[in-house]
Amino acid sequence: MQWLTRSGWIGNGLSLVAGALITLTLAPFDLWPLTFIACIVLYLSLSEISPSQAAWRGWWFGFGLFASGTSWVYVSIHDYGAASAPLALFLTVLFVAGLALFLALFGWLWVRFFRQSGHTISNAVAFAALWVVIEAFRGWFLTGFPWLYIGYSQLHGPLAGLAPLGGVWLLSFVLALSSVLLLTLWKNQQWQSRLGAGVVLAVILSLGFTLQTKEWTQPSGAPLSVTAIQGNIEQNLKWDPEQIEAQLLLYQSMTLNAAPSDLIIWPETAVPVLKEQAVGYLNSMDRIITQRDSALITGVPLRQNDSNGYLRYYNAITTLGDSQGEYLKQKLVPFGEYVPLQDVLRGVIAFFDLPMSDFARGPSQQVPINAKGYKIAPYICYEVVYPEFAAVLAAQSDILLTISNDTWFGTSIGPMQHLQMAQMRALEAGRWMIRATNNGVSALIDPHGVISVTVPQFQQAVLRGSVVPMQGLTPYLRWQSWPLILLCVLSLLTAILQRRTHRIRF
Structure with missing residues (x-):
């Protein structure tokens, strides 16, 4: 040798x-x-x-x-x-x-x-x-x-x-x-x-x-029915101002046409405008979801003042219906959500000027969101690939949730790798994971990291299934x-x- x-x-x-x-x-x-x-x-x-x-x-x-x-x-x-x-x-x-x-x-x-x-x-x-x-x-x-x-x-x-x-x-x-x-x-x-x-x-x-x-963990309540909406919006249309109303109507109609469920999940930035600009739409959806005795969790960008009083933009999760809480993404994708050395790189090539590439990092020590009386650990896209980061929120939660837009990967192996990492987070935590994405792979993952339900990639689809809230800590979540x-x-x-x-x- x-x-x-x-x-x-x-x-x-x-x-x-x-x-x-x-x-x-x-x-x-x-x-x-x-x-x-x-x-x-x-x-x-x-x-x-x-x-x-x-x-x-x-x-x-x-x-x-x-x-x-x-x-x-x-x-x-x-x-x-x-x-x-x-x-x-x-x-x-x-x-x-x-x-x-x-x-x-x-x-x-x-x-x-x-x-x-x-x-x-x-x-x-x-x-x-x-x-x-x-x-x-x-x-x-x-x-x-x-x-x-x-x-x-x-x-x-x-x-x-x-x-x-x-x-x-x-x-x-x-x-x-x-x-x-x-x-x-x-x-x-x-x-x-x-x-x-x-x-x-x-x-x-x-x-x-x-x-x-x-x-390592045990059920802490009855199963919750879940509906995840996979809109399959093309990336080059997602931020087109002329396509925004069509996208909002698509998610609304797919949700209303689905059977009622406890949890309804829309993917990352499913609402492709600032939350303050979609108040009327979100209030309308809130009334509908409340009448159905459901909780809706969706990705939506928002802007608010940071701890220093500066107005910043955030990739966020918001809740409607029988749910409370808001979550601001902490782990941002370089060039996709923020541009390192942006004073130098902005304007050099179009890649450094992608839509929604000026997000700020959300504060640390955020708490899980609450839906139907249970704590849900939220991860937006890239965040689910960080083991230690994910473990902190998982230890405080009954259910894990990740929303994503994997359209950036095209038809490559990227989405499958991303899904595998979400499965590992479920296995590490001994908890159910809900994964809702724009074009796949949307899935429900059991506490052993095994996919329970999924829908095909690159199609508009409604995922239906159930998850079980879990309690107890695996050794990994504990230490x-x-x-x-x-x-x-x-x-x-x-x-x-x-x-x-x-x-x-x-």
Whole structure:
């Protein structure tokens, strides 16, 4: 395997392919066993090279991962951002190359501070710990891009039962750990190391299977009937002033023609005008919904003064009928909802002047909304992909709700990836998730992360089903990632000390 472990274009090329394999482990492909191959290839490719070479090797792995897994960025920029094909391709490559730097950092840190000789259990633990640290850092740095975590591959895999214990990052840790342990079983010549690796793998697998049937939460009330309206409004028409009345009438008629239900959900910015400009329409809908003894939750932009007294625009959720509360989106999409360095970039190309791209971030510490007497944790689009952020509201709620407009993804794999992350949030929290989108995938997801009801993509459709309010906290909602953080810190500190001790002995 010298062609893989040494520096050179062959090793870089194999790392590129290994990174691309990660995309195949996630939705809509779900070929989760490939995760082990990808991690093993990366681990071996970093085993005999210098820190600078490792950074380059990691970058190629990251480029393969993000080029294959986030190609839908091109659709957003070209089809809906009015950028020419060459410019859209350039910006997409720049985006992918920038994200690949996180894996370059992983490679450099691993070789510079943590790598030890041999395929050992301690090496496996340190490798997994650093992997999770970099995933978490990527989800935080510059507002974060928490996409394509390897832990999502286990949504329906044998280790899914671990998600309520430590969330998707625990799954990422276990997958990276198991990959190197499999290599230890194969390559290590010491029977003690092989036995130890085999025991750890057996414990991980048995826990994963056993906990899949564990019920961490319990019903807190009777089932609630749900109607989710999927309007399938084309993105290039959504903000057209001449189309606004037609859109409002569409959602009204689809709602009135549907059978009455406890909860009625419209997607993100289903009302495509400021809330203050739609007061008459919303009041009319409020009277109708109240007569039906229902609660309606919808996305609508609004403007109000922030804590400093400045008038700001927000991507928001509002409630009608038997419901109370309002929610302002906190996790904004760069360039889609706000433009970094907007004083410089505004007006350069049409992509930096998209409609509704000047939203402000909502305040932290917002509370769940209330509908039919139950607390509902609201997430708008991108917010549901942040594990720790989602866990805070989920712990205070009986039901989870995410509304989105995935039209930006076109017909790419993006919507399926987005849906998979919403499913993981339901599994982590042990709660039902309602997902209402403009053009799919709208779905009801049970506390095990399994889709209960869905409707086809790219069609006007009414989703009908029921959800059950849940009470109780999974270990992940109770402690979030603090136990895993402590484990990772201790593992990496131990690896540094072992490495120094090894050098002193020489």
